Amino acid sequence: MNRKQKRSLYRILLSAVLLAAAVCTVHFIALPWWGELLVFLVPYLVIGAGTLKRAAVNIAHGQIFDENFLMTIATIGALCIGEYPEAVFVMLFYQVGELFENIAVGRSRKSIAGLMDIRPDYANVERNGEVEQVDPADVRIGETIVIKPGERVPLDGIVLEGASSLNTTALTGESLPRNVAQGESVISGCINLNGLLRVSVTHEYGESTVAKILELVENSAANKARTENFITRFARIYTPAVVGGAVLLAIVPPLFVGEWSVWLYRALTFLVTSCPCALVISVPLSFFGGIGGASKRGILIKGSNYLEALADSEIVVFDKTGTLTHGTFYVTAIHPNEISESELLEIAALAECYSDHPISVSLKNAYGREPDRSRVSDMTEVAGQGISVLLDGHRVSVGNDKLMDAIGAAWHACHKNGTVIHVAVDGEYAGHIVISDEVKPESAEAIHLLRKNGVRRTVMLTGDRRAVGEEVAQELGLDEVYTQLLPAGKVEKVELLLAEKSRKGKLLFVGDGINDAPVLSRADVGVAMGVLGSDAAIEAADVVLMDDDPRKIALAIQISRRTKQIVLQNIVFALGVKLLVLILVAFGLANMWAAVFADVGVSVIAILNAVRTLKTSDRKSL
Amino acid sequence: MKKTFKLEELDCANCAAKMEAAIRKLDGVQSVTISFMTQRLTLEASDADFDAIVKQAAAICRKIEPDCRILV
Numbered sequence: 001m002n003r004k005q006k007r008s009l010y011r012i013l014l015s016a017v018l019l020a021a022a023v024c025t026v027h028f029i030a031l032p033w034w035g036e037l038l039v040f041l042v043p044y045l046v047i048g049a050g051t052l053k054r055a056a057v058n059i060a061h062g063q064i065f066d067e068n069f070l071m072t073i074a075t076i077g078a079l080c081i082g083e084y085p086e087a088v089f090v091m092l093f094y095q096v097g098e099l100f101e102n103i104a105v106g107r108s109r110k111s112i113a114g115l116m117d118i119r120p121d122y123a124n125v126e127r128n129g130e131v132e133q134v135d136p137a138d139v140r141i142g143e144t145i146v147i148k149p150g151e152r153v154p155l156d157g158i159v160l161e162g163a164s165s166l167n168t169t170a171l172t173g174e175s176l177p178r179n180v181a182q183g184e185s186v187i188s189g190c191i192n193l194n195g196l197l198r199v200s201v202t203h204e205y206g207e208s209t210v211a212k213i214l215e216l217v218e219n220s221a222a223n224k225a226r227t228e229n230f231i232t233r234f235a236r237i238y239t240p241a242v243v244g245g246a247v248l249l250a251i252v253p254p255l256f257v258g259e260w261s262v263w264l265y266r267a268l269t270f271l272v273t274s275c276p277c278a279l280v281i282s283v284p285l286s287f288f289g290g291i292g293g294a295s296k297r298g299i300l301i302k303g304s305n306y307l308e309a310l311a312d313s314e315i316v317v318f319d320k321t322g323t324l325t326h327g328t329f330y331v332t333a334i335h336p337n338e339i340s341e342s343e344l345l346e347i348a349a350l351a352e353c354y355s356d357h358p359i360s361v362s363l364k365n366a367y368g369r370e371p372d373r374s375r376v377s378d379m380t381e382v383a384g385q386g387i388s389v390l391l392d393g394h395r396v397s398v399g400n401d402k403l404m405d406a407i408g409a410a411w412h413a414c415h416k417n418g419t420v421i422h423v424a425v426d427g428e429y430a431g432h433i434v435i436s437d438e439v440k441p442e443s444a445e446a447i448h449l450l451r452k453n454g455v456r457r458t459v460m461l462t463g464d465r466r467a468v469g470e471e472v473a474q475e476l477g478l479d480e481v482y483t484q485l486l487p488a489g490k491v492e493k494v495e496l497l498l499a500e501k502s503r504k505g506k507l508l509f510v511g512d513g514i515n516d517a518p519v520l521s522r523a524d525v526g527v528a529m530g531v532l533g534s535d536a537a538i539e540a541a542d543v544v545l546m547d548d549d550p551r552k553i554a555l556a557i558q559i560s561r562r563t564k565q566i567v568l569q570n571i572v573f574a575l576g577v578k579l580l581v582l583i584l585v586a587f588g589l590a591n592m593w594a595a596v597f598a599d600v601g602v603s604v605i606a607i608l609n610a611v612r613t614l615k616t617s618d619r620k621s622l
Numbered sequence: 623m624k625k626t627f628k629l630e631e632l633d634c635a636n637c638a639a640k641m642e643a644a645i646r647k648l649d650g651v652q653s654v655t656i657s658f659m660t661q662r663l664t665l666e667a668s669d670a671d672f673d674a675i676v677k678q679a680a681a682i683c684r685k686i687e688p689d690c691r692i693l694v
Contacts, residue, residue: 004631054688057688058686058688061685061686062685063640063685063686066634066636066637067634067636102633105633108659109659109660109661112659112660218626218657218660218662219626219664222653222655222657222664224655232639232643235636235639275636276636277634277635277636280635280636280639281635281658284635284657284658284659285658285659288657288659288660
């Protein structure tokens with residue numbers, strides 16, 4: 001509790017004691033009506049002075065119909081018709097509710113802030129041979145920072161010295177630590193687990209990953225969901241409508257049946273329920289909680305509108321490379337003619353050891369050892385065909401079919417899809433190695449989960465060859481696949497699919513953020529994945545998956561559905577209770593207590609319900 | 623120019639919505655959002671009158687919720 005809340009609590013206690021004293025006094029001593037009023041005015045003013053003052057100030061400012069004003073006229077009205085204890089009780093009850101509401105809001109603000117607790121407090125920077133502790137914003141590009149075990153990485157950079165494991169949970173939701181060594185990049189917001197790292201800073205704080213993520217989540221409130229806008233508009237109508245109802249209730253029935261004071265009391269009670277606070281607080285809070293909960297799992301959502309749209313996902317369109325596949329090449333088959341597989345791979349890896357081409361890199365990775373470069377000499381590269389070297393005195397040619405034709409080696413085609421690398425030794429064909437992009441192990445499950453979550457169509461778009469694309473699509477169980485598309489063709493296909501979906505359904509496009517910015521922005525919701533550290537994709541997408549796991553898309557849809565459900569619960573509950581109380585009051589079946597509950601009580605319950613969105617449990621998902 | 627301000631003692635969500643609606647009506651304001659949960663005001667307005675608009679916005683906030691202050 002903060003100071004303001006404590007003061008409020010003391011005032012409530014004092015007023016409660018005074019009220020009890022007042023009730024006892026009038027019970028045992030007969031007082032004239034003004035005496036009774038005086039006795040009750042003491043606790044009333046203790047608890048209500050603030051509200052009365054605020055109501056007066058607000059009316060002076062032209063702000064009528066706020067909570068303070070409504071409570072003021074309701075309780076003054078009660079005093080006027082001689083319901084002294086009632087007036088004090090209601091004011092007291094209202095203050096208790098306000099206090100609860102205040103605490104609940106404070107708590108949920110804190111737990112949301114806790115989720116975003118990835119802001120680094122300081123950086124240890126090396127200056128003039130000494131290590132200084134400074135604000136991360138004061139560190140410039142190229143300076144060297146030291147990160148000790150247990151500290152948060154304050155800025156993006158490249159490791160100069162040291163090796164360690166980094167905990168990326170706060171950024172990606174991934175619990176497995178990421179290992180970094182010299183020459184590798186580190187991302188701000190991670191926690192250094194064990195080793196001491198010296199890091200050269202590559203981005204200023206304002207441009208760092210952690211600053212970008214914080215900015216994105218904090219600004220997400222700006223993109224309001226349809227439901228939120230609806231509630232704002234609704235609130236503007238609701239209050240005047242109830243006030244109007246109260247006026248009618250005070251005037252019309254007594255014209256026929258008399259009993260003015262009874263109807264006045266009912267009208268005043270009506271007024272108490274007229275604040276739409278429960279809705280106005282809990283709906284945005286639910287969306288914000290959903291966004292916060294998702295960000296904890298490595299899913300950044302740029303606004304409540306996108307969170308809301310995710311719930312209606314109908315068509316999910318994937319880019320292949322880098323999204324469903326790793327986007328890096330691997331050796332997937334080795335087919336030697338007469339020598340062993342490892343021999344063929346060794347020959348190819350050694351021949352390609354001076355090249356940085358992605359294919360050479362994948363051969364070297366598959367070989368797994370540092371190639372002994374002294375065995376290789378006299379290298380010539382044939383552009384568009386391959387490479388020729390002298391290896392241990394033998395002439396080795398590694399390349400495509402054209403190279404084989406050029407040297408007259410009897411090559412044969414391969415039944416496997418992918419890029420085929422032929423190898424010939426001294427002009428004799430030695431076999432071939434197939435390199436292809438590997439499907440992520442999670443992809444098939446991701447598609448399955450999407451279907452389980454009500455996605456009707458899953459589509460894959462790729463610029464790759466037809467045979468390759470169709471094989472991947474079949475392996476993963478995708479509904480449709482379109483191959484050999486240029487970037488512009490992808491946009492066209494998405495346009496077509498958009499036209500085919502139902503009116504309410506939404507089209508998601510999932511890409512790796514490379515070359516697909518136009519499609520990301522054309523889709524209802526653009527999802528970029530595996531973008532830890534890639535600025536362009538974070539800019540272009542509506543939803544950003546911090547790690548490579550395509551199963552997170554289904555999780556995002558689940559979080560969205562759950563959030564929407566909680567929002568709906570709150571709307572139905574708050575309006576239901578208020579409507580019920582209004583009806584009961586109109587027929588004289590509920591008193592002002594019920595009305596105060598319908599106001600602040602419902603708010604507190606709705607806030608508590610909204611906070612549930614922060615929890616994204618694993619029960620139903622991954 | 624777009625700038626974000628912190629709001630102190632913003633206690634009432636309905637007031638936040640009212641402030642937002644009132645500030646949006648000011649001349650020169652391109653966009654404005656108030657987030658009740660993060661207690662932040664994001665204001666986008668023309669560069670020339672930015673300071674004047676911030677002052678007006680602060681006055682509006684005080685008027686709607688007397689305890690509420692914009693930290694500039």
